Amino acid sequence: MLAALVDVAGITLALVMLGLLEGVIYGLFALGLTLIFGVAKILNLAHGDLGILGAYAAFWFLVLYGTDPLLSLLLVLPLLSLMGIAIQKFAINVAIRDPRFQITASVMITYGLALFISSLETIVWGPDYRSIGLSYSYVGFSFYGMTFSLPRLITLLVTIATAVFFLVFLRTKLGKAIRACAQDREAAQLLGINFERLATVSFCMSVAASGLAGVLYVMSHTLYPAVGLQLTIKGLTVMVLGGIGSVEGAFVGGILLGIIEAVASFAIGNAYRELMSFLILVLVLLIRPRGLFGKLQ
Amino acid sequence: MSKPEEKKMSRRTYLQVAGGTVVGLAVGGALGYLAKPPEVRTVISTLTETVTVTGTAPPPPPPPALGKTEILIGGTLPLSGVAAGDAARFQHGMQMAVDKVNAEGGILGAKLKLVLYDDGFDPSKIASLYEVLITKDKVDLLVPSYGAPMTFPALAQAEKYDKIMVAGYTASQELSQKYGGRYYFSIDTQPSPNYSVWFYKGMSDFLWDFDKWNYKTDIPKPTKIAILNENQFWGIEQHKIWKPMVESQGWEVVVDEFVEMGQVEFSDILTKIRVNKPDVIFVEFFYFRAVMFVKQMYEQRVNANFVAISESGTGYDWCDPEKGVGPGLGNGIITFAYVPKTYHAGASDYLRTKSQELYGSKPGFLEAAGFAQVEVIGEAVKRAGSVSSDALRKTLLSEKFDTCYTAAKFDNEGTNTLFRPPVGQWINGDIEIVYPVDAATSKPVYPYSPTA
Numbered sequence: 164m165l166a167a168l169v170d171v172a173g174i175t176l177a178l179v180m181l182g183l184l185e186g187v188i189y190g191l192f193a194l195g196l197t198l199i200f201g202v203a204k205i206l207n208l209a210h211g212d213l214g215i216l217g218a219y220a221a222f223w224f225l226v227l228y229g230t231d232p233l234l235s236l237l238l239v240l241p242l243l244s245l246m247g248i249a250i251q252k253f254a255i256n257v258a259i260r261d262p263r264f265q266i267t268a269s270v271m272i273t274y275g276l277a278l279f280i281s282s283l284e285t286i287v288w289g290p291d292y293r294s295i296g297l298s299y300s301y302v303g304f305s306f307y308g309m310t311f312s313l314p315r316l317i318t319l320l321v322t323i324a325t326a327v328f329f330l331v332f333l334r335t336k337l338g339k340a341i342r343a344c345a346q347d348r349e350a351a352q353l354l355g356i357n358f359e360r361l362a363t364v365s366f367c368m369s370v371a372a373s374g375l376a377g378v379l380y381v382m383s384h385t386l387y388p389a390v391g392l393q394l395t396i397k398g399l400t401v402m403v404l405g406g407i408g409s410v411e412g413a414f415v416g417g418i419l420l421g422i423i424e425a426v427a428s429f430a431i432g433n434a435y436r437e438l439m440s441f442l443i444l445v446l447v448l449l450i451r452p453r454g455l456f457g458k459l460q
Numbered sequence: 461m462s463k464p465e466e467k468k469m470s471r472r473t474y475l476q477v478a479g480g481t482v483v484g485l486a487v488g489g490a491l492g493y494l495a496k497p498p499e500v501r502t503v504i505s506t507l508t509e510t511v512t513v514t515g516t517a518p519p520p521p522p523p524p525a526l527g528k529t530e531i532l533i534g535g536t537l538p539l540s541g542v543a544a545g546d547a548a549r550f551q552h553g554m555q556m557a558v559d560k561v562n563a564e565g566g567i568l569g570a571k572l573k574l575v576l577y578d579d580g581f582d583p584s585k586i587a588s589l590y591e592v593l594i595t596k597d598k599v600d601l602l603v604p605s606y607g608a609p610m611t612f613p614a615l616a617q618a619e620k621y622d623k624i625m626v627a628g629y630t631a632s633q634e635l636s637q638k639y640g641g642r643y644y645f646s647i648d649t650q651p652s653p654n655y656s657v658w659f660y661k662g663m664s665d666f667l668w669d670f671d672k673w674n675y676k677t678d679i680p681k682p683t684k685i686a687i688l689n690e691n692q693f694w695g696i697e698q699h700k701i702w703k704p705m706v707e708s709q710g711w712e713v714v715v716d717e718f719v720e721m722g723q724v725e726f727s728d729i730l731t732k733i734r735v736n737k738p739d740v741i742f743v744e745f746f747y748f749r750a751v752m753f754v755k756q757m758y759e760q761r762v763n764a765n766f767v768a769i770s771e772s773g774t775g776y777d778w779c780d781p782e783k784g785v786g787p788g789l790g791n792g793i794i795t796f797a798y799v800p801k802t803y804h805a806g807a808s809d810y811l812r813t814k815s816q817e818l819y820g821s822k823p824g825f826l827e828a829a830g831f832a833q834v835e836v837i838g839e840a841v842k843r844a845g846s847v848s849s850d851a852l853r854k855t856l857l858s859e860k861f862d863t864c865y866t867a868a869k870f871d872n873e874g875t876n877t878l879f880r881p882p883v884g885q886w887i888n889g890d891i892e893i894v895y896p897v898d899a900a901t902s903k904p905v906y907p908y909s910p911t912a
Contacts (some may be wrong), residue, residue: 174731174735177731178728178731181727181728181731185725185727186558230682274549282540285540285544289543289545290540290541290544290547290548291543291548292545292752294747294752294755298760301758301759302759303759303760305761308501309731309734309760310760310761311760312759312760319725352483382723383687384724385724385752385755387542387748388540388544390724391543391726414790423730424725425727425728425731426728428728428729429728429731429732431716432718432721433717433718433719433720433728433729434691434718436715436720436723436728437720
């Protein structure tokens with residue numbers, strides 16, 4: 164009996180660990196989404212695709228120059244940030260001019276952008292599945308018979324560092340201004356905060372976060388052009404679950420979703436993996452509509 | 461303030477500009493003619509001379525036997541989206557067959573031509589695309605998209621407009637029962653009392669006959685199996701047949717899972733496999749998903765005595781470290797139809813050589829399936845002497861065909877009664893036939909090892 168209990172405990176812990184390692188990626192993708200939606204009310208459906216663009220860039224740097232993906236972040240993040248500025252200036256600003264149609268316009272524009280990026284990726288890199296082989300890709304650590312690869316553990320550590328960074332950043336002067344815009348755009352503008360500039364900064368950070376998530380994703384997953392939209396949907400689910408505009412919510416929501424999927428799939432069946440995620444989401448929204456960490460308006 | 465007067469072009473200026481344009485075009489044309497290769501100039505001169513001297517055009521070529529110069533083969537493939545890589549292989553196979561037939565003079569004076577649309581792996585697009593193929597493009601015959609869910613709506617159109625479809629790679633009992641023998645002819649299905657699709661039949665024969673070919677006496681006969689299927693028509697159908705078959709042989713199904721169309725993460729299924737310790741892991745996925753699964757198996761160190769990857773693991777980029785499973789390749793067992801090592805008619809040599817020349821790799825089953833369906837189409841039209849559906853149907857139901865990977869004779873449900881798939885295994889980076897024993901090119905290697 165005791166042995167059986169130990170077995171169950173061990174398997175459960177292992178599943179939680181698996182869910183955690185997968186969920187941190189969801190959380191990273193959700194972070195950028197929640198940031199830009201919270202501040203500027205922009206629903207960026209191209210978020211996942213921008214991240215995957217970063218993943219493809221990391222893939223290219225590795226294949227062409229042998230650069231480790233973590234090192235290629237030094238180039239990928241600034242490049243994606245610049246791209247974010249360009250998208251913000253020439254596309255998103257059009258959407259946010261009239262707050263009444265902001266969400267609708269941003270959905271239409273960013274969905275088009277998502278299709279464009281996905282098609283571009285298919286043309287440039289082809290539709291085939293790509294994966295990167297690092298010298299440490301298959302180095303793993305065992306826990307109760309489970310093996311966790313080093314890239315996934317690195318992803319966990321980088322995500323923790325990113326979460327800490329954002330939590331600290333939001334307490335700086337610039338971070339407080341961003342939070343003020345998220346709370347009340349008009350009041351913030353009345354206080355002299357340049358909303359458009361902050362929306363640009365937020366969008367930049369959002370795209371950079373997505374790029375970071377993309378690079379970490381490709382270290383332990385297979386890459387293909389269509390995965391961007393799937394990750395956007397996951398990110399949106401986590402954003403709503405964790406609370407729109409909440410950085411803590413993004414991470415906690417992502418981890419929670421990862422664990423729910425892993426446990427549900429093992430305990431009930433793989434077919435129920437996605438079903439359980441959405442069931443939990445609906446339950447959370449019924450009990451707490453603002454999400455786990457969302458604030459009352 | 462008054463507006464400045466608009467300048468109008470004078471008549472003289474207009475005539476100067478127009479005249480200059482005409483002169484420029486004439487000079488440019490002359491220079492262009494002089495810049496053309498000599499043989500083109502010769503042709504132009506000859507034609508001009510012929511018209512000038514004889515005053516009559518050269519005699520027209522005799523009309524083609526079919527009354528047309530092109531035989532249009534229409535279909536859709538998921539050329540974008542998640543299955544685009546697989547679709548590209550299929551397309552390559554078809555195009556190689558078309559090129560081969562046309563290089564040999566075509567069919568009764570007519571050249572084959574593929575008309576393909578991108579369906580994006582979206583079943584909702586299929587009906588309208590096939591309607592366009594049939595009514596606007598006026599294709600003569602059809603080929604399927606990728607997979608049974610994509611073929612059903614296409615066959616509804618085939619039935620509506622009385623068109624024939626020949627499939628090198630689509631397997632579904634329901635498809636054959638509903639449309640087979642009338643609109644649908646499938647090269648890679650095999651009738652049996654339980655209508656088990658060939659790769660299940662091949663694998664089950666291999667596993668049930670373990671005592672016959674087992675040469676490692678310290679490894680007991682496998683009795684526990686993990687069955688993993690795609691959650692769509694084909695997977696569900698075959699699962700309904702195969703699971704009872706497996707259980708009736710005294711095997712225990714310890715893991716029984718379906719994966720969803722968009723699924724890319726399998727850690728939880730692998731955890732279940734690890735906990736339940738099956739002797740055989742049987743994976744029936746689309747190629748791209750099988751690659752992801754086997755990679756994750758390797759990453760998480762999940763093994764069994766046998767890892768059977770249905771027919772997906774036959775593409776030679778399975779070995780590719782980027783596109784394929786990389787170091788997780790191992791000695792996975794596959795039931796499949798086409799192996800470059802097997803010989804079946806001269807087309808197999810052509811396919812092997814051309815695939816290497818054009819695409820830099822050996823052909824896999826998808827290429828062979830695409831190739832085979834065009835082979836059958838071409839041969840059927842030649843023997844029928846017509847592209848009419850009635851004549852083709854009669855020919856397909858009565859004649860025997862040879863393709864690059866199998867002989868084909870269709871029964872009245874359009875299933876191929878001559879298909880006998882071997883079982884292969886990846887050994888040292890190549891596919892060897894391990895079963896049936898008398899056709900084997902190598903002994904099977906087990907237990908499964910990811911780095912073999």
